[in-house]
Amino acid sequence: xxxxxxxxxxxxxxxxxxxxxxxxxxxxxxxxxxxxxxxxxxxxxxxxxxxxxxxxxxxxxxxxxxxxxxxxxxxxxxxxxxxxxxxxxxxxxxxxxxxxxxxxxxxxxxxxxxxxxxxxxxxxxxxxxxxxxxxxxxxxxxxxxxxxxxxxxxxxxxxxxxxxxxxxxxxxxxxxxxxxxxxxxxxxxxxxxxxxxxxxxxxxxxxxxxxxxxxxxxxxxxxxxxxxxxxxxxxxxxxxxxxxxxxxxxxxxxxxxxxxxxxxxxxxxxxxxxxxxxxxxxxxxxxxxxxxxxxxxxxxxxxxxxxxxxxxxxxxxxxxxxxxxxxxxxxxxxxxxxxxxxxxxxxxxxxxxxxxxxxxxxxxxxxxxxxxxxxxxxx
Amino acid sequence: xxxxxxxxxxxxxxxxxxxxxxxxxxxxxxxxxxxxxxxxxxxxxxxxxxxxxxxxxxxxxxxxxxxxxxxxxxxxxxxxxxxxxxxxxxxxxxxxxxxxxxxxxxxxxxxxxxxxxxxxxxxxxxxxxxxxxxxxxxxxxxxxxxxxxxxxxxxxxxxxxxxxxxxxxxxxxxxxxxxxxxxxxxxxxxxxxxxxxxxxxxxxxxxxxxxxxxxxxxxxxxxxxxxxxxxxxxxxxxxxxxxxxxxxxxxxxxxxxxxxxxxxxxxxxxxxxxxxxxxxxxxxxxxxxxxxxxxxxxxxxxxxxxxxxxxxxxxxxxxxxxxxxxxxxxxxxxxxxxxxxxxxxxxxxxxxxxxxxxxxxxxxxxxxxxxxxxx
Numbered sequence: 001x002x003x004x005x006x007x008x009x010x011x012x013x014x015x016x017x018x019x020x021x022x023x024x025x026x027x028x029x030x031x032x033x034x035x036x037x038x039x040x041x042x043x044x045x046x047x048x049x050x051x052x053x054x055x056x057x058x059x060x061x062x063x064x065x066x067x068x069x070x071x072x073x074x075x076x077x078x079x080x081x082x083x084x085x086x087x088x089x090x091x092x093x094x095x096x097x098x099x100x101x102x103x104x105x106x107x108x109x110x111x112x113x114x115x116x117x118x119x120x121x122x123x124x125x126x127x128x129x130x131x132x133x134x135x136x137x138x139x140x141x142x143x144x145x146x147x148x149x150x151x152x153x154x155x156x157x158x159x160x161x162x163x164x165x166x167x168x169x170x171x172x173x174x175x176x177x178x179x180x181x182x183x184x185x186x187x188x189x190x191x192x193x194x195x196x197x198x199x200x201x202x203x204x205x206x207x208x209x210x211x212x213x214x215x216x217x218x219x220x221x222x223x224x225x226x227x228x229x230x231x232x233x234x235x236x237x238x239x240x241x242x243x244x245x246x247x248x249x250x251x252x253x254x255x256x257x258x259x260x261x262x263x264x265x266x267x268x269x270x271x272x273x274x275x276x277x278x279x280x281x282x283x284x285x286x287x288x289x290x291x292x293x294x295x296x297x298x299x300x301x302x303x304x305x306x307x308x309x310x311x312x313x314x315x316x317x318x319x320x321x322x323x324x325x326x327x328x329x330x331x332x333x334x335x336x337x338x339x340x341x342x343x344x345x346x347x348x349x350x351x352x353x354x355x356x357x358x359x360x361x362x363x364x365x366x367x368x369x370x371x372x373x374x375x376x377x378x379x
Numbered sequence: 380x381x382x383x384x385x386x387x388x389x390x391x392x393x394x395x396x397x398x399x400x401x402x403x404x405x406x407x408x409x410x411x412x413x414x415x416x417x418x419x420x421x422x423x424x425x426x427x428x429x430x431x432x433x434x435x436x437x438x439x440x441x442x443x444x445x446x447x448x449x450x451x452x453x454x455x456x457x458x459x460x461x462x463x464x465x466x467x468x469x470x471x472x473x474x475x476x477x478x479x480x481x482x483x484x485x486x487x488x489x490x491x492x493x494x495x496x497x498x499x500x501x502x503x504x505x506x507x508x509x510x511x512x513x514x515x516x517x518x519x520x521x522x523x524x525x526x527x528x529x530x531x532x533x534x535x536x537x538x539x540x541x542x543x544x545x546x547x548x549x550x551x552x553x554x555x556x557x558x559x560x561x562x563x564x565x566x567x568x569x570x571x572x573x574x575x576x577x578x579x580x581x582x583x584x585x586x587x588x589x590x591x592x593x594x595x596x597x598x599x600x601x602x603x604x605x606x607x608x609x610x611x612x613x614x615x616x617x618x619x620x621x622x623x624x625x626x627x628x629x630x631x632x633x634x635x636x637x638x639x640x641x642x643x644x645x646x647x648x649x650x651x652x653x654x655x656x657x658x659x660x661x662x663x664x665x666x667x668x669x670x671x672x673x674x675x676x677x678x679x680x681x682x683x684x685x686x687x688x689x690x691x692x693x694x695x696x697x698x699x700x701x702x703x704x705x706x707x708x709x710x711x712x713x714x715x716x717x718x719x720x721x722x723x724x725x726x727x728x729x730x731x732x733x734x735x736x737x738x739x740x741x742x743x744x745x746x747x748x749x750x751x752x753x754x
Binding site for chain 2: 034035036075260262268269271274275276277279281283284285286287288289291293294295296297298299300301303312313
């Protein structure tokens, strides 16, 4: 069978505990986003649109929702004869088994998968970032510079820099130092957690890393510093565009609100780089006689009769007359009854807000769990 | 319930709906923002658990073939059974090359189903076909025919077949045509249930006749020899056989009661092709009133009592009223449109004014994107 040029390994096993109740029943990449998507749709669509046809999705924490969503990869055109999407969970062998102990270890444990396709390059991706990116351009740069590894970086502000892994480069863009969350950052080039490796080189380092009992088995903490120390050629690839790691409830809310303009930085409405997802079966949305819709993103199957402003509404949401929703994210199949008031809230799927109830104070983000019936005010 | 297969006969009369069928059959006319006409009957049979569907179509069907493809959206991409396409209708078999007929009839011999549901595509409805099949089996009839009783036949279902039913025995005595003179009529829904054996017998008869007999006419002519059973459908039904019927049925979707029963039935969803469109953005300053809007749109203007399909952009200061805008259209700033049907891909220039009436909506035909290509 034809050798693969580049395959992708998506790290999707993280819990994302700072998203609170949103990740109670699903991994962070499976969290709904942007009125009809899940977070992992961005990276899967990027792979598909970049012409990558073999994608391993590494799962660990609460994988059921992810498994159901990704399936055989059909929505992303990743249901392929040779390759395609494959869900890779931790497993047992004759020698016993292990959970994934870190990002590098998760990839290490799936070496058989990678060996099977024997790719020239592997791109390591995170399943929980919001961005549109053509990995082909990054690979072109990697090949042109004859690098052993290329790390995608984005320019952040100096204040933010201490929250990221920071790359210090020479004038040719070669990485001379990597600092994880430095107190006094020397540069503002933050790692996006996107790595292209020459596969054979990566393989060697993963095996060595796995043998080291003191390692954290992490790309950022172990593999990358080790490769720099060994004088490998590591290149920083500058990405210009929107990129967000929605790590907290606040950043999740902000990233959703970022979509509320025609020329949003995410380029959500750019149909030449579509975002694919596993959609339900819904009719078109109906905006009723008493509805007011101002600056909002609404999806299929909704029946809108109230006032909705600056909000993100997922499929199948019913909003009754007199209800007033502002600055909020309402997930699939929620019902907002007459005269309910919802301010700056995130309401998870199938929750019902009863008549006249007020949710949120409009200052702090109010997060409501799924399958609730809310009969009293929650501010 | 016995094992059923569905046979679609796509050869509907297009005389009254020409401007929407210049490049497609009625079966693939877009409807209710995101569907095609055939999606309804196709979903009905699929929702009854039927996995063997044969589609017989006449000419001008590129759009239909593109829509059906492998049948995946209807879960009909099956290893056993699934969707089978035949490039001729079941009417006028007498005119066709007998070799083609015998080749294609093999499909009916090979099929494992005992029973056949013969249907047209242009009746918009969400009905329980499983219940119809059960009723057919219980009745002991040879042929079951579905009908819808209406009291506005002077206005609707023009030129549709009508059934003359003996209300005591529930048998069909005779069939005719609705020429719009009577208010009350039992409209034939062009859905027939019979055994595969009887169906094949009708096909043979049609193939060996010299004339140009439509398959339905043949059944009506022969039905005296069989026990028939009329089955009344009480759900919403519309027949898309004219511009005015299309316009009226589209506007019916703005009634919550009809829309929810037809499009949001909890057990019987209507399936259609997925296009991966983004959610719709309502920009500050837009005004919406009682409209059905698909995903993939960007709305900045005013939209009232209208049906908007996928990937439509409506710019600032537009005023749309009682319009049907199909896929991929762009309505530029300041346009005023009322009672207008705009077919796919059209770009309406700034400040355009178009005005039709409820009886005579203005129709802008589909723009052929190939004409824009410059070599």
